[in-house]
Amino acid sequence: ETGVTQSPTHLIKTRGQQVTLRCSSQSGHNTVSWYQQALGQGPQFIFQYYREEENGRGNFPPRFSGLQFPNYSSELNVNALELDDSALYLCASSGGPLMNTEAFFGQGTRLTVV
């Protein structure tokens, strides 16, 4: 049991809509990162939040945005959904921003854009 929970588990949206995915990090972890995993591929890093501020970002456009709250839970928002956004979205938490220790992943949210 990793302690990282994500909601919802599955979601279907229409192209052009907006979506918000949620993540509750493991107790005591102040860093959360988000990943996108297309079918058959490894997860791709979207961004990382540490103490409510984004402190690292992968190669994703600005329509992918996020928030981290004082209790260290987090949201991933995606605007103007495209068909290629269909993927498994994973949240991971860790005890610090430098990622030299282990990260704990949630089970993911499966997003389908139609």
Place this chain on the structure above:
Amino acid sequence: DAKTTQPNSMESNEEEPVHLPCNHSTISGTDYIHWYRQLPSQGPEYVIHGLTSNVNNRMASLAIAEDRKSSTLILHRATLRDAAVYYCIRKKGGGADGLTFGKGTHLIIQP
């Protein structure tokens, strides 16, 4: 650019040791080697990580070559529950740029 090279798949028998290789020939001095695995329909799970010395934990051992250009994840006695995709990741020490996953090695365990 995953920065590491792994075989696409490997097959092993239950209760035998498994050696999963990883090549990271362009590794720098501050890069850590992390291993994660992903079981079907699950998020990735941390296995082990190291910098220079060999590392052991309850799940596995990590053997890092002296020149650090390659490493091997060792599962001492494979079970059917070890069937998963194993990712070898090079992670810059002190960086906030996340984990760079490649396609990993799909490990198949035969009963």
